[in-house]
Amino acid sequence: MNEELTARVGSLEENLRSVIRGKNEAIRLVLIAFLAGGHVLLEDVPGTGKTTLAKSLARSLDGAFRRVQFTPDLLPADITGSNYYRPQEGVFEFRQGPIFTNILLADEINRTSPRTQSALLEAMSEHQVTVDGKRRDLPSPFFVIATQNSSDYQGTYPLPEAQLDRFAARISLGYPDIETEIDILYSQHDGHPFELLDAVLSSKDVLEIQTSIRAVKIDRSIVEYMLKLVDTTRTDPRIRLGISPRGSLMLYRAVQSRARLEGRDYALPEDVRALAVPVLAHRLLLDAKARYGGLQTTHFIEEALERVPVPR
Amino acid sequence: MAAITKTNKRVQTVPYQVMIAVYVAFIAMYTSDDHNIILPILGILGMLPFVVPFRLPQDNPLVWPIRFVVYGVLIAANSSRLAQIDSSAMLGQGMDNLGVIAAGEISVRLWRQSSEKASEIPSILFWTGVVFLAACQVHELRYTRIYAPILFFLLMLAFPVYRSRPAHRLNTQIGRFATYCRVFFVLIALAAGFAVFEGFTTYQNQITQLGEQILNGSGDPTNLDVSGISKSPTLSDSFNASGSTARMLRLFDYDGDPHLRGMAFDTYNRGEWQPAVSARQLVSATSANLNSEAIGHRCIARRLVQDDGVAFFPLNAIGLDSEDATDRHADFEQGGPVVFTGALPLEYTIVLPQDPDKRGFFNQDPDGNETRFDLVVPHDIDPKVGLIAKEIGAGLTTPQAKINAVEDYLLENNSYSLKTQVGHGDPLSSFIIEKKSADCEYFASAAVMLLRCLGVPSRFVIGYYAHESDGPGVTIIRGDDAHAWTESWIKGVGWVTVDATPGDGRPDKTSSVPPFYVRWQEWADDRLQIVRDWLTQLTPVQLGLLVGTILVGIGAFIYVRSRMPRKRTASRTAYTPSEAEIQILADRFERWLKDRHIPCPDPTTWHEHLSHHVSDPEGDHAPEELTAALRFVEHYYALRFGSIDEVDSSRGDREEIASRLKRELDTLEALDRKTPAAKERVPLER
Numbered sequence: 001m002n003e004e005l006t007a008r009v010g011s012l013e014e015n016l017r018s019v020i021r022g023k024n025e026a027i028r029l030v031l032i033a034f035l036a037g038g039h040v041l042l043e044d045v046p047g048t049g050k051t052t053l054a055k056s057l058a059r060s061l062d063g064a065f066r067r068v069q070f071t072p073d074l075l076p077a078d079i080t081g082s083n084y085y086r087p088q089e090g091v092f093e094f095r096q097g098p099i100f101t102n103i104l105l106a107d108e109i110n111r112t113s114p115r116t117q118s119a120l121l122e123a124m125s126e127h128q129v130t131v132d133g134k135r136r137d138l139p140s141p142f143f144v145i146a147t148q149n150s151s152d153y154q155g156t157y158p159l160p161e162a163q164l165d166r167f168a169a170r171i172s173l174g175y176p177d178i179e180t181e182i183d184i185l186y187s188q189h190d191g192h193p194f195e196l197l198d199a200v201l202s203s204k205d206v207l208e209i210q211t212s213i214r215a216v217k218i219d220r221s222i223v224e225y226m227l228k229l230v231d232t233t234r235t236d237p238r239i240r241l242g243i244s245p246r247g248s249l250m251l252y253r254a255v256q257s258r259a260r261l262e263g264r265d266y267a268l269p270e271d272v273r274a275l276a277v278p279v280l281a282h283r284l285l286l287d288a289k290a291r292y293g294g295l296q297t298t299h300f301i302e303e304a305l306e307r308v309p310v311p312r
Numbered sequence: 313m314a315a316i317t318k319t320n321k322r323v324q325t326v327p328y329q330v331m332i333a334v335y336v337a338f339i340a341m342y343t344s345d346d347h348n349i350i351l352p353i354l355g356i357l358g359m360l361p362f363v364v365p366f367r368l369p370q371d372n373p374l375v376w377p378i379r380f381v382v383y384g385v386l387i388a389a390n391s392s393r394l395a396q397i398d399s400s401a402m403l404g405q406g407m408d409n410l411g412v413i414a415a416g417e418i419s420v421r422l423w424r425q426s427s428e429k430a431s432e433i434p435s436i437l438f439w440t441g442v443v444f445l446a447a448c449q450v451h452e453l454r455y456t457r458i459y460a461p462i463l464f465f466l467l468m469l470a471f472p473v474y475r476s477r478p479a480h481r482l483n484t485q486i487g488r489f490a491t492y493c494r495v496f497f498v499l500i501a502l503a504a505g506f507a508v509f510e511g512f513t514t515y516q517n518q519i520t521q522l523g524e525q526i527l528n529g530s531g532d533p534t535n536l537d538v539s540g541i542s543k544s545p546t547l548s549d550s551f552n553a554s555g556s557t558a559r560m561l562r563l564f565d566y567d568g569d570p571h572l573r574g575m576a577f578d579t580y581n582r583g584e585w586q587p588a589v590s591a592r593q594l595v596s597a598t599s600a601n602l603n604s605e606a607i608g609h610r611c612i613a614r615r616l617v618q619d620d621g622v623a624f625f626p627l628n629a630i631g632l633d634s635e636d637a638t639d640r641h642a643d644f645e646q647g648g649p650v651v652f653t654g655a656l657p658l659e660y661t662i663v664l665p666q667d668p669d670k671r672g673f674f675n676q677d678p679d680g681n682e683t684r685f686d687l688v689v690p691h692d693i694d695p696k697v698g699l700i701a702k703e704i705g706a707g708l709t710t711p712q713a714k715i716n717a718v719e720d721y722l723l724e725n726n727s728y729s730l731k732t733q734v735g736h737g738d739p740l741s742s743f744i745i746e747k748k749s750a751d752c753e754y755f756a757s758a759a760v761m762l763l764r765c766l767g768v769p770s771r772f773v774i775g776y777y778a779h780e781s782d783g784p785g786v787t788i789i790r791g792d793d794a795h796a797w798t799e800s801w802i803k804g805v806g807w808v809t810v811d812a813t814p815g816d817g818r819p820d821k822t823s824s825v826p827p828f829y830v831r832w833q834e835w836a837d838d839r840l841q842i843v844r845d846w847l848t849q850l851t852p853v854q855l856g857l858l859v860g861t862i863l864v865g866i867g868a869f870i871y872v873r874s875r876m877p878r879k880r881t882a883s884r885t886a887y888t889p890s891e892a893e894i895q896i897l898a899d900r901f902e903r904w905l906k907d908r909h910i911p912c913p914d915p916t917t918w919h920e921h922l923s924h925h926v927s928d929p930e931g932d933h934a935p936e937e938l939t940a941a942l943r944f945v946e947h948y949y950a951l952r953f954g955s956i957d958e959v960d961s962s963r964g965d966r967e968e969i970a971s972r973l974k975r976e977l978d979t980l981e982a983l984d985r986k987t988p989a990a991k992e993r994v995p996l997e998r
Binding site: 217218219221222264265266267268269270273305306307308309310312 | 919
């Protein structure tokens with residue numbers, strides 16, 4: 001990655017920070033996932049800026065942005081698009097659904113039926129959709145930011161494990177502190193700062209960065225460290241479903257991505273430690289006993305981080 | 313500390329620059345030492361460690377016996393080889409053996425295991441220099457002219473390699489200074505080596521003479537061979553064509569007699585022709601007595617080697633002139649030589665007569681005294697020779713008929729060979745009586761002696777036989793064109809050339825055509841000579857400007873190179889710290905943390921741990937200390953987890969990081985010793 005691109009990624013981050021105040025960690029995580037080629041699940045209470053974050057990211061990129069509000073009556077074809085019959089010509093014509101975009105904001109993804117949710121599956125992992133047996137490629141880069149309301153379980157369909165595993169990271173924004181909130185209120189005194197954003201990265205730049213991330217070196221000791229962490233989730237009796245190799249691979253990429261964003265061409269154990277919770281926790285399924293015992297998946301990963309020796 | 317399983321072990325081979333330098337020195341030695349077969353063998357032996365995993369141990373007393381065995385075998389083999397080729401100078405032999413031993417030493421070193429600590433490269437470079445110096449002093453000096461620039465260029469290339477290898481041991485300031493000092497000394501050594509090479513080429517005669525004096529106790533220069541012609545010819549077992557294919561003289565527009573005479577000898581004594589040139593009274597030669605104003609066909613002879621300055625020209629030359637000569641001497645009494653001394657390129661003009669029968673300026677009738685000399689048949693010549701002569705000359709009256717008869721007799725009874733077995737007693741008599749085969753010196757001597765027996769004044773002449781064309785109108789004379797013949801005096805005609813050597817023994821048949829690589833070298837040498845000629849024409853100011861421009865150019869190049877972003881790829885020569893070195897750094901730092909009472913708990917990284925302490929307002933550690941420690945950790949990470957293949961120029965290479973880390977640790981440990989500053993803060997705040 002050359003210096004100009006590094007500078008542009010920096011200004012992208014600045015853009016996001018100017019809109020979402022006080023959430024630098026979360027913004028960094030979103031960027032890491034995005035540049036690693038993964039997708040992000042934002043899980044939080046309403047009104048914490050999930051949609052704004054997604055929109056700001058889309059606006060900072062010189063790419064197409066679509067938003068789909070997931071509702072219980074949404075059908076798969078509403079996302080992927082469908083074939084329409086044109087009586088004049090007597091032919092079927094494909095009309096692209098909102099998924100044909102660079103950045104897709106899947107708002108309140110847990111409000112729609114599992115059938116529609118799984119329509120996203122193929123798109124997220126294969127970067128393609130199949131309509132009426134015909135395969136259609138999605139534009140590149142393709143990035144899904146899904147939001148999920150965790151407080152409200154009335155009328156929701158929890159995401160299946162396979163779906164969750166396809167998200168690179170689950171990120172929670174949380175409430176801002178008082179100082180930050182004062183700042184937020186004042187910053188929107190005249191208008192939303194979101195409107196002042198300029199596009200700083202093109203799709204081509206994003207692809208270039210995504211390629212350059214793969215050149216980041218990860219020492220074998222770090223890979224071993226990662227896999228020891230992953231292994232704890234597979235052997236612990238409190239865990240019903242551990243981390244899949246897809247999860248390890250996602251962690252590997254995310255570690256590379258974080259190293260690059262920090263301006264390094266090599267990964268550090270810190271990268272793994274910073275990313276273990278957002279990248280791994282949502283992939284775990286706890287045993288019923290442990291769950292009722294009050295254990296959370298994030299706690300489990302944090303505990304593992306305290307247990308597994310770090311390479312120095 | 314987690315175990316590092318990835319190995320970064322360096323491939324243990326010698327860098328290519330050094331290897332090529334070694335082989336250039338070997339080739340120089342091989343070509344200048346009469347195609348010494350030992351050198352190719354050693355070269356192949358030196359190549360084998362690249363494919364064979366076996367190595368000689370590094371610090372093992374066994375190496376010494378092996379080395380001495382190798383030396384012994386080499387000296388034995390080389391001495392038997394030298395005995396065969398009849399090397400003329402003791403010093404040459406000594407240097408020859410030294411060169412071969414140095415080459416053997418290089419081969420042994422290439423077989424040795426190179427450890428982390430010690431590098432073989434400096435010693436290999438040193439022995440390469442010795443091989444090259446030996447090549448300068450053995451027979452064919454001219455090759456070294458081509459090899460010297462190549463070798464020195466390669467040695468320069470090898471320096472960075474040399475510097476980067478042991479640098480990881482030398483990371484302190486003193487160590488760094490020592491590295492520079494060493495490089496400086498190697499440079500001085502090289503410059504000295506170059507000066508020695510120059511000295512050898514310039515003062516070879518004097519040095520060889522000195523060497524002879526030291527080794528033999530005799531400083532007699534009369535037997536020295538310079539440019540393939542001996543100044544006092546001796547009939548020996550074999551013909552010493554030590555000049556071999558080296559080019560001596562270039563003639564332009566020459567179409568005269570191929571016999572270019574150098575000097576004549578009239579006294580034969582126990583297989584040796586005398587008086588030696590050095591024993592003669594040479595008189596100052598003027599334009600008048602060299603007849604330089606003579607009108608006729610003028611051709612130019614250009615001398616290609618710096619030698620004793622003997623001018624070669626045919627017997628019928630009517631004049632001789634040289635503008636380049638600083639000094640001219642001649643021996644008009646005894647038929648030569650004419651000596652022109654001066655720096656190369658030295659050119660002289662030979663004036664040939666339009667009328668072929670016209671006598672040359674040097675072709676004077678001998679006075680009575682001289683005629684007597686030219687008729688002497690010494691006592692050590694077997695009386696049977698006189699009887700044979702009588703048989704040959706029976707019934708013949710004219711000198712010309714006698715000459716023809718002698719020529720026919722030798723042609724019929726003796727054959728040409730570069731080697732002959734000299735019997736007891738006089739070699740010339742044994743050649744004539746036993747009808748042996750021998751080289752041209754024997755034929756010429758035999759003709760002299762037989763003609764003298766028949767009353768024809770004759771003398772022994774040596775010179776060159778001009779036969780090889782070197783382009784249109786250009787004739788080249790090589791060392792192995794050296795020839796010997798007879799001059800006989802016929803009353804009323806003057807001196808005539810009598811070449812009794814059979815046709816297959818003359819240089820146009822015996823001299824070998826140089827191989828293509830020698831021709832290529834000659835071509836390059838000529839181009840170099842053009843540059844040299846041009847340089848000698850420059851005034852000191854122009855020369856200074858030229859050197860200045862070159863130096864400025866090199867400086868500018870180095871500056872631009874250093875400014876350019878370099879993408880360096882990992883190569884064998886790139887320094888990669890070993891696992892052990894990194895481990896040592898880690899252990900030292902852990903120890904430091906313990907000493908400072910902030911040991912790092914196990915599942916946290918140093919960075920997290922130190923960052924926590926930095927942000928802790930209750931901590932009793934000096935912030936600058938923690939910042940320094942954090943900086944160390946960042947640099948350590950770059951080395952420990954950083955990329956090997958991709959070295960970022962802004963960050964400096966791994967070698968630098970490693971040495972910086974050691975310096976930083978030194979600083980940290982030094983900080984530790986003056987901790988009171990940090991401790992004192994606590995009571996003040998209370």
